[in-house]
Amino acid sequence: MTSDSVASQPGVMPLMDHLRELRRRLLIAVSAILVGTVIGWVAYPLVFEFVKQPYVTGIAPLLNREGFDATLVLSGGIGSAFTFRLKVALVLGLLLASPIWVWEIWAFVLPALHRNEKRWVYLLTAVGVPLFIGGVTVGYLVLPKGIQVLVSFAPESIQVLLNLGDYLSFMLRTVLVFGIAAQIPLVVVLLNRIGAVSARQLAAARPWTILGIFVFAAIATPSTDPLTMLFLAVPMTVLYLISELIARFTERRASRAPSS
Structure with missing residues (x-):
């Protein structure tokens, strides 16, 4: 089959057109991120207060200890303030630009999918985004408790100096762990839809899965206290049980559907 005949088929695009389309969408995505970064640069004072708040809330109860002080410092050279x-x-x-660059990724991939696959992409995206935002929110709310526990290990009557860059990395890592963990229903439902696991297998593996969730939460949470671990493990367990029910419901509906 010649390249001309391939290009003439509906839904088929030559390689160079694919590359041009990819370049165009990458330019749009990068431009949106640059605009969002400029906004972030201008709004930096307000954003920094939001970033610093979990630390301030977390160490507040520790300041009652005699001689204790914990301060965020910015180290690393003369350009560290600019870099931060x-x-x-x-x-x-x-x-800020995530709706645009996520859409550009999907807009590049969607033409290659079938109608049923597109429907599932829309559904998973509509569910996955709120779940991720909810997980990030929970992570931000439990962050002060994690900071309080970790800083409390410092001996009394000393001054704790915490690098601001390390704190930002710690904060981002924590909220991302909670956001990614909230995607459990999507992963389970997707595996069920492609036939990798059945609802019966999910039910049989439930005790070991819940045990694995608690082990993961114990490793992934920023502090060693059980309360912070429960804030991650309990929602993950509930989401897993919900996804198991969804898998069971979809299998029953599929079994009742008339075969073609």
């Missing part, structure tokens, strides 16, 4: 502000602005730019 740029990093915060870039993170905010990625967040």
Whole structure:
């Protein structure tokens, strides 16, 4: 089959057109991130207060200890202040531009999918985004408790100096762990839909899965206290049980559907 005949078929695009389309969508995505980064640079004072708040809330109960002090410092050279502000602005730019660059990725992939596959992509995206945002929110709310527990290990009557860059990385890692963990229903339902696991297998593996969830939560949470671990493990367990029910419901509906 010649390239002309391939190009003439509906839904088929030559390789060079694919590359041009990819370049165009990458330019749009990068431009949106740059605009978001500029906004983050301008709004840096407000954003920094939001970033610092979990630390302030977390160490507040510890300041009652005699001689105890914990301060955020910015170290690393004369350009560290600029680098830190740029990093915060870039993170905010990625967040603000996420609807655009996520859509550009899907818009490039969707034409190659069948109608039924597109429907599932829309459904998973509509469910996955709120789940991720909810997980990130929970992670931000439990962050002060994790900070309090970790800083409390410092001996009394000393001054704790915490690097601001390390704190930002710690904060981002924590909220991302909670956001990714909230995607459990999507992973389970997707595996069920492609036939990798059945509802019966999910039910049989439930005790071991819940045990694995608690082990993961114990490793992934920022502190060693059981309360923070439960804040991650309990929602993950509930989401897993919900996804098991969804898998069972979809299998029953599929079994009742008339075969073609």
